[in-house]
Amino acid sequence: MHRFAADFERTIDAVPRHSAWLARDLTALSLLPLTAEGTHRAVAGQAARLGWEYVMAGSSMGARVLLRDARALGFDPDRGARFLDRHATSDEWGALQARLQALDVDDAVRMAQAEEGARAAFALVRSCFERGFERIPVIHGKES
Template sequence: MPLTALKPVADLRDRLREATLSAHRQLDGLLAGGLADVATYHAYLRGMHRFISDAEAVLDEPPLRSLWLSADLVALELPPLPPCGRLQRATGAEERLGWRYVIAGSSMGARLLRRDAQRLGFTAQRGARFLDRHAIDGEWPAVLQQLAQAALPPAREALLVEGAHDAFAAAEAGLRRALLLDDVP
């Protein structure tokens, strides 16, 4: 077999994307119709606020995106979802990068959802500050660069995947609660 016929080994980003594809699809499926109406948008804001607040705690980072979401909740007079359970801080760099991969990657979806929010009448000045800012926050290229530069042995790569899975699960849990798909308040 000629060398050109060999399939190249996937890079770390491709392996991470493949390892989390099911979790990503499951989360996306909760908003398969986008932000079709005001009630869905309200649920999205509440669910994302819970997820981002939890993520900032897990990563031990100062609030930024959660403040944008808090401003949207206040503007629309929506109560935040209360925390559910205890969070454990991400301790290793790989686990933290897995969480950042999910958070930064959600900015790609925010670009599409921002259009839906605008169609519903929400703007950066009225209830869509998070989507407006998150869609352009620029963290995604930095995360991709970190992934491109990382050379992880299998055990450390497993921690990266675990962090991303934990982040997808937290995002899904927050959105499911906000969409009233789970019994947890």
């Protein structure tokens, strides 16, 4: 998620916030971040940016579920769950919903740009998670 957050912030030209929370979590857990892969330039146009923001803001809903589980495992904002805590309790999704409702659905060009932004963001999420899963060590257990 850190890799996606860093690339997301670069792509929409945002102040590093999500990636800073995640970097702190990685440090608390003694983990290294994934390196950047490819180039992510700032996206042109508010509609495309809105598509990217849809993906990040939408992930706050999943963060709410994950935060409960992380707390049950003993994690908190100072011990590996800062991102989940901040992201889950933010109003990013509500604020984005208002901006989405203001988008003219009859403007085919802007709708296509928003959709393309969201598709690009989802593709990056998938790539980041696949690369992250590749780094998880396989533990071989005893065979029965």
